[in-house]
Amino acid sequence: MRETLPKTPAAARETRTARAAQAERTAFTEKAILDAAEQVFARRGLEGTRVREIAGAAGVNGATLYNYYPSKTALYEAVLDRGVQPLIALMEGYAAGPRELETTRTLVAEVMSQLSRHPHFARLIYLEAMAEGDYVPTLSRKWFRPVVDGILRELRGGPVPAEFGQGLHPLVAALFLHLSFGHFAMAPLLREIFDVDPLSPAGVERQTRFIDALILQLFPQLTNGRGGESEGKGAG
Amino acid sequence: MRETLPKTPAAARETRTARAAQAERTAFTEKAILDAAEQVFARRGLEGTRVREIAGAAGVNGATLYNYYPSKTALYEAVLDRGVQPLIALMEGYAAGPRELETTRTLVAEVMSQLSRHPHFARLIYLEAMAEGDYVPTLSRKWFRPVVDGILRELRGGPVPAEFGQGLHPLVAALFLHLSFGHFAMAPLLREIFDVDPLSPAGVERQTRFIDALILQLFPQLTNGRGGESEGKGAG
Amino acid sequence: MRETLPKTPAAARETRTARAAQAERTAFTEKAILDAAEQVFARRGLEGTRVREIAGAAGVNGATLYNYYPSKTALYEAVLDRGVQPLIALMEGYAAGPRELETTRTLVAEVMSQLSRHPHFARLIYLEAMAEGDYVPTLSRKWFRPVVDGILRELRGGPVPAEFGQGLHPLVAALFLHLSFGHFAMAPLLREIFDVDPLSPAGVERQTRFIDALILQLFPQLTNGRGGESEGKGAG
């Protein structure tokens, strides 16, 4: 809008091309910044992170960040938002679907797959939770509660194993949180303890199968007449 | 030279009293500082924490901290050490005992009880793990690995449920980590999601029973002829 | 990658100009900082100086200093180095030249001239000496000892006036130190006592002539057959 009108078609094409290249470069830089920020924030948290560290990891000057985000906090929130969007999309599909064991098993697998694509994001969420950050209520409302509500509704469908006592359901829902997000967030510690990389494809797959098997093991009553497929999966 | 002998019994008593009172006061201050530090570090981590915030929470001046610890980092390590000592004691008792289901169940209960006495400590460990801090290897070697080794040795005693596939044992050990430490570390998020306080006595007890029941449920083969007590517990 | 090539000669010129202007400005700032630091350090010494005082005297923000020097100490050393370089150059010329009275008289005059261009530097050296600072051995080795050695070698050429006794030579060499560096270092006190400014051109010139006359007066034996140039002195 601001530039002078191109005088010739050739110039127009040239301009368009230049503009496209520019836009591409911008998008590239922005992604580099977001990726770098995700990684660094996941280690140090919002307050412990130095913006120059993000800039260094992104390969740009510290001042450049401010061409993309008005503040460190804004960048932090952008990272959180970018990570949470795909999860919300998954959750919406899940909430819209039928209340069946199968749906939940699928959701778990998809969440694990998504988290493995942004391996630092779960850590970020854990950090935010432990810092009792402002984002926690929002996060809880927009993502965790809907998912948990779905799980709880389904659990209510079957009898509770007597030996667990009252108030079991929230703990089971929390168990899934621990096994999915916790697996990624605690990767550094687990790696240290077990000498295997929880973030490797094999590590993620193993944990995914483990969760799945646990569902079937814990709630056999939910699998009436459908045990066959689960065994096929678990025996792999 | 350092201290002149008191001339009279009265003076002696007076001196002793005064000195004792002094010692008591400094012990009180030191505990206040450690407690405050544990709480604040658990929220913000080492780098995100302001010394002045700790001082404020402890009710002393920022400079006073340096009468007790030479640096923020030293204070941080003192907090970690204080928290880990009781756990190491528990672990040593466990390692010395026989490899039986009962021993492990007891250990879990005791660990939960200990963590509930220092509710911020687990969060601190989680933060340290996520920051890939220098303390992680030490922590892993001195505490997590011994415990996990114990658990793994016991698991090896029984057949693995086939549906879990290979490499199950580490995941089970990690499961206990998630359910014990994770319960305390994620308390702020769980509270937000479920509207109950995981750190309340009831919350801790419920989670403890949940873990216990899970052990029995997952590994019925380990409970030959001893199912009775577990049911008694779980039916509450 | 670092710098895209300028597309047109005009742009090139523009860029070059801009960059040159930038470089000029930072050079200006750096000189302002060094000058301010020399002045303030000369009054308060390394430990007694506040960084903000230097910054204020240089007309920049305290944080700006750290864009140029990594620490107060590094800045201090830069000031010392800058001041000592020209002296070392003089000394090297002196050491390379012949051992003659004339050479030494010239050196003294040049040293006085150089010190008058950095009137605070001598004070800095005196402060450092009195603080028994780390720089003293280096300074002694790189500058004072070579000069003194030259003077001593020359003195050995002639007979010592009997009334001075043994061990005279070092004291004479020290005398020159006191009269040159000491003149500048003690300027504040001398100004107070005598109500004249030792740092004024006239003050420096007077002291220089005084030292020169003293040389000839003390060591007439060194001026054999060269009385012509030292005429003023003899003509009483």
Add this chain to the structure above:
Amino acid sequence: MRETLPKTPAAARETRTARAAQAERTAFTEKAILDAAEQVFARRGLEGTRVREIAGAAGVNGATLYNYYPSKTALYEAVLDRGVQPLIALMEGYAAGPRELETTRTLVAEVMSQLSRHPHFARLIYLEAMAEGDYVPTLSRKWFRPVVDGILRELRGGPVPAEFGQGLHPLVAALFLHLSFGHFAMAPLLREIFDVDPLSPAGVERQTRFIDALILQLFPQLTNGRGGESEGKGAG
């Protein structure tokens, strides 16, 4: 005055003894503090000195200093005063005496002797001069100016060697300052350069004789018919 009256002669004696012992201890502590302060201030100056360093050197607790002096600055001034008093006494004797070469030679010797008894004091004065401290005008008025005035009056008595040009007298007076105070103040540097200790008795004596010989050498006209004794001195 404040204590209750002693009931018996024995008690009275006891009290008197106790009081004397107390006073003695106090005087001892005060001297320790002053000595330590003189030494430390002479290295670091007023602003660069830590009161705890003085306390440590004096062997007392930092807080104890405040039982003797209300502030670091007050202690600093006490050190200066203690050091300057004997010099002022010397100066008053000198000013009261006749204007003769002998008087001045004696003064120089006595000043050197006094400075050697407080080897850090000259450094302190130099530091204060270079810091352009508040004490400089006082010091100049109460000590340096009177002495210098005496010297100048005497110099006026004889013809000035023409080769020194106009304005010589102040420079000669300053020369004595450099050779006396400067010798002690620059001791650390001179030691480094010449590998001899200027503060040792031999070092002080040598410098004293050097100054004395210089007086006679520079102003032969002032020594009419009195050369004998000076030669005896200088020939040692």
Add this chain to the structure above:
DNA sequence: GATGAATGAGCCTTCATTCAT
């Protein structure tokens, strides 16, 4: 009088952010 503990002020340094280019 002597001391350990406490503290407000201040110091060096770093950091997030802005600005000129």
Add this chain to the structure above:
DNA sequence: AATGAATGAAGGCTCATTCAT
């Protein structure tokens, strides 16, 4: 859009000084 330089606002830590004993 990108950057080097500049800066106000902390942040960790030290220091002179005070207080209670």
